[in-house]
Amino acid sequence: MDTRPGALGHLRVLDLSRVLAGPWCTQNLADMGADVIKIEKPGEGDDTRHWGPPFFPDAEGQPTANACYFAACNRNKRSVTVDMATPEGQQLIRALAMQSDVVVENFKTGGLKRYGLDYASLSALNPRLIYCSVTGFGQTGPYAPRAGYDLLVQAMSGMMSITGRADSEPGGGPMRVGVAVIDLFTGMYATTAILGAVEARHRTGRGQHIDMALLDVAMAVLGNQGTGYLNTGHVPGRQGNTHPSVVPYQDFPTQDGNVLLAIGNDGQFGRFCEAVAVDWARDERFATNAGRVIHREVLVPMMAELTRSRTTAAWVALLEDKAVPCGPINHIGQAFEDPQVVARGLRVEQERYPGAQPPAGQTINRVVTTASPLRLSDTPVTLRHAPPALGQHTDEVLHAYLGLDAAALQELRGKKVL
DSSP states (O other): OOOSOOTTTTOEEEEOOOTTHHHHHHHHHHHTTOEEEEEEOTTTOOGGGGOOSSEEEOTTSOEEEEESGGGGGOTTEEEEEOOTTSHHHHHHHHHHHHTOSEEEEOOSTTTTGGGTOSHHHHHHHOTTOEEEEEESSOSSSTTTTSOOOHHHHHHHHTTGGGSSOOTTSTTOSOOOOSSOHHHHHHHHHHHHHHHHHHHHHHHHSOOOEEEEEHHHHHHHTTHHHHHHHHHHOOOOOOOTTSOSSOSSEEEEEOSSSEEEEEOOSHHHHHHHHHHTTOOGGGSTTTSSHHHHHHTHHHHHHHHHHHHTTSOHHHHHHHHTTTTOOEEEOOOHHHHHHSHHHHHTTOEEEEESSTTSOOOTTOOOOEEEEEOOOOOOSSSOOOOOOOSOOTTTTHHHHHHHHHOOOHHHHHHHHHTTOO
16 A cells, blocks of 8 residues: 555545546546545445456356456545445435535436435535535436437537548448547546635635536547537548548558558658658658648548558568657557556556455455556656456445444434445
8 A cells, every 4th residue: 555645635526426437537636635435335336347248257267247448447446334324324425525525426417315315415514515416417408308428428519520441441431439539528527626615715715616527628639629520511431540631641551450540740741751761752742741632532541551561560560760650550458568657667567455364255455557657757647446346345434424323323323324
């Protein structure tokens, strides 16, 4: 366990979120040192604890009922089970909120009001509270009451219309991104918004409500494609791994597979041509990127014929010292074995019960996750808690923060509040 104080070691976060967007946000905060208390439903927990396969294997290598998905976004948190549908559970959460800096929740719009756990209710008790709501469509507008999911929002936002191969190609059609990219981006934007609200609180002394919507984020991360449409009226389509504005910027066939070339400017194209002894960079059709985009249907087949003359490894070896972006198309296993990935320490192994035997009924101790990409020189990311077992820290947190003794905890368990 790393005990160095992180950049956000002064913050306490009450995490009422489930699945991915909210937990991704709170894991970012936790990695930077925030004390994140994850509230889960007794006996069930976060939905993603059951989203498998893949499931964690037990000591004999047999799959358990514990899904790996949960571990992806719940590192460095402490799990506390509380049934917020009970008055006693609501009171416990209110008491924790009064001692917290941030609340993150992703219930339907207005869903926590009936429990007295909405922003208006909690900010009246703790005016310094920063309260981040993550929903599919936001707190306003005609779709506000709807449930929102990453796949649905990828479809509605136009993201799927620009992802995948063109209809005219084999396998053409709308395609989702291979991970829940809108959830992940929403978690990142929520992290940024919370840190902005913390900075504002330094000046005002007050917290505020943050309204994060998956659809808003999806429209924002259309990036250049969205801006291009807004300024020209041209609706972009799908074009596989090629780029609408940069050529050559795609995969090409090799002797033994494929290679990715990401040639983003004229200098790189010139160095590529020099390396392979062709004069394309002096051809007026291909001398500039704009020309290469216009004449891509001529240039790309010529390049594909050339790239088939070497193996993928040979292309990488030829171009890597010539400042021409080039690389293999790895599967995830190959990516984690890449020397750069290994050197950066992007695989993190933790134990839920470091130095101790897991309690009865707990078959999982060792958990491996992908490291945080946040690199702060003076306040580095800290590793304090593995993605927790359900309710692993209930007694610890409620005793330390609310002063509940063993008898009180036992009474609440008898009432099925914990």
